[in-house]
Amino acid sequence: MDFSLSDEQEALYAGMLRVGREVIAPGAAERDLAGRWDPAVWKGLAAAGVPGMPIPEEYGGSGGSIIDCCLVNEALGEGGRDGGLGLSLGAHWVIGTVPIWLHGTEEQRQRWLPGLCDGSLIGSWASTEPEAGSDSGAIRTTAVRDGDDWVLNGTKTFITNGPIADVCTVLAKAPEGATAFIVDTRNPGFVVGRELDKLGCRSSPTAEIHLSDCRVRSADVLGEVGNALWKIAFECFDWERTVMLAGIVGGMRATLDTTIAYAKQREQFGKPIAHHQVIAHKLAQMEINYQVVRNAVYKAAWLKMVGREHMVEASVAKALAGTLSVDNALEAIQVHGGYGYLRDFPVERALRDAKLASLGGGTTEIQKMIISRSILA
Numbered sequence: 606m607d608f609s610l611s612d613e614q615e616a617l618y619a620g621m622l623r624v625g626r627e628v629i630a631p632g633a634a635e636r637d638l639a640g641r642w643d644p645a646v647w648k649g650l651a652a653a654g655v656p657g658m659p660i661p662e663e664y665g666g667s668g669g670s671i672i673d674c675c676l677v678n679e680a681l682g683e684g685g686r687d688g689g690l691g692l693s694l695g696a697h698w699v700i701g702t703v704p705i706w707l708h709g710t711e712e713q714r715q716r717w718l719p720g721l722c723d724g725s726l727i728g729s730w731a732s733t734e735p736e737a738g739s740d741s742g743a744i745r746t747t748a749v750r751d752g753d754d755w756v757l758n759g760t761k762t763f764i765t766n767g768p769i770a771d772v773c774t775v776l777a778k779a780p781e782g783a784t785a786f787i788v789d790t791r792n793p794g795f796v797v798g799r800e801l802d803k804l805g806c807r808s809s810p811t812a813e814i815h816l817s818d819c820r821v822r823s824a825d826v827l828g829e830v831g832n833a834l835w836k837i838a839f840e841c842f843d844w845e846r847t848v849m850l851a852g853i854v855g856g857m858r859a860t861l862d863t864t865i866a867y868a869k870q871r872e873q874f875g876k877p878i879a880h881h882q883v884i885a886h887k888l889a890q891m892e893i894n895y896q897v898v899r900n901a902v903y904k905a906a907w908l909k910m911v912g913r914e915h916m917v918e919a920s921v922a923k924a925l926a927g928t929l930s931v932d933n934a935l936e937a938i939q940v941h942g943g944y945g946y947l948r949d950f951p952v953e954r955a956l957r958d959a960k961l962a963s964l965g966g967g968t969t970e971i972q973k974m975i976i977s978r979s980i981l982a
């Protein structure tokens with residue numbers, strides 16, 4: 606087994622770590638407090654070629670492999686320490702852009718991918734509804750044929766990038782079954798509703814979307830009519846449980862490094878707190894957790910990249926990340942003592958950001974359902 610990275614991948618990581626530190630990290634605390642998306646940060650990422658990373662060069666992307674995308678996301682998470690930015694980028698990549706690349710017609714790819722890759726367009730995905738969360742098959746949004754068009758009606762919620770997206774792939778129920786539609790968000794029937802005020806990942810805008818007689822062309826159907834749940838949505842979720850998770854791994858590294866540095870300089874009872882064995886063991890456990898999550902994420906990503914079955918491994922990675930990133934953030938606060946409870950230090954933000962990993966893109970309970978069904982079968 607070869608766990609090594611190529612020289613190019615090492616350089617990619619180092620370069621993206623710098624982008625994270627220089628473009629994302631400044632202002633991350635303020636954006637979190639204000640709950641503010643900053644287009645200037647997005648432009649900075651676009652200048653570094655980030656938005657099109659997973660997409661082939663012929664459509665304006667960088668043609669990065671799945672492992673390359675994980676490395677970029679991990680480095681940005683470590684250097685940038687902005688879970689919201691990671692969420693918006695992840696949604697743009699894995700549920701906004703990749704489905705159009707993988708399932709789009711040539712016309713759809715040519716229309717959307719160049720802009721999504723150069724960052725002039727932002728992507729999004731809308732499957733969740735008020736009554737259809739974990740049970741994505743229970744969607745009620747309807748898609749009804751009208752001549753050569755389709756008319757969409759319904760309400761979506763929790764839509765990452767909802768208020769800023771230029772294109773949104775909407776999952777709706779056609780008579781044949783769940784169908785995905787690529788919707789230009791300037792369509793008058795696509796109405797951005799209430800913006801949702803969140804615990805963490807606050808620099809990423811999240812909104813309700815109302816589809817009100819939203820008319821789209823037959824040419825805007827993504828993939829086959831009636832087959833989108835299995836063919837497109839579940840595949841998206843696997844990308845979320847590999848590539849998107851890598852940003853959380855980077856965040857765990859940053860939180861651990863901050864905590865190690867703090868424990869080495871903070872003195873109590875006449876010595877650095879890192880020299881009290883209880884604290885040293887907390888740091889050791891944080892390192893264990895970090896390595897476990899990182900290995901699980903990269904194993905699932907590698908299986909996906911080489912085309913092997915990876916559903917269980919992706920769920921294992923997601924379940925581990927959801928639990929252990931929160932454990933680490935809580936211990937980071939504990940090691941910082943009262944200061945960890947203040948907004949002056951980044952560890953309280955790390956806790957709020959980390960919590961999303963056990964919810965969005967499939968909860969921990971749903972990951973365990975997937976794993977248990979597989980091992981019991």
Ligand SMILES: Cc1cc2nc3c(=O)[nH]c(=O)nc-3n(C[C@H](O)[C@H](O)[C@H](O)COP(=O)(O)OP(=O)(O)OC[C@H]3O[C@@H](n4cnc5c(N)ncnc54)[C@H](O)[C@@H]3O)c2cc1C
Pocket residue numbers: 696730731732733737738739740762763764765766803806811961964965966967968969970971974
């Ligand atoms: C910040 C954020 C961003 C998001 N971005 C997007 C987006 O861009 N696009 C999109 O479509 N969606 C998005 N989502 C939605 C997300 O995928 C859902 O929140 C998630 O799938 C859970 O659905 P729910 O919130 O309705 O919870 P529910 O499904 O109502 O679950 C509530 C609780 O019940 C548990 N539960 C449910 N069913 C079972 C079961 N069978 N067995 C055991 N336990 C069960 C759950 O694990 C959970 O603990 C986002 C969510 C958040 C919070």
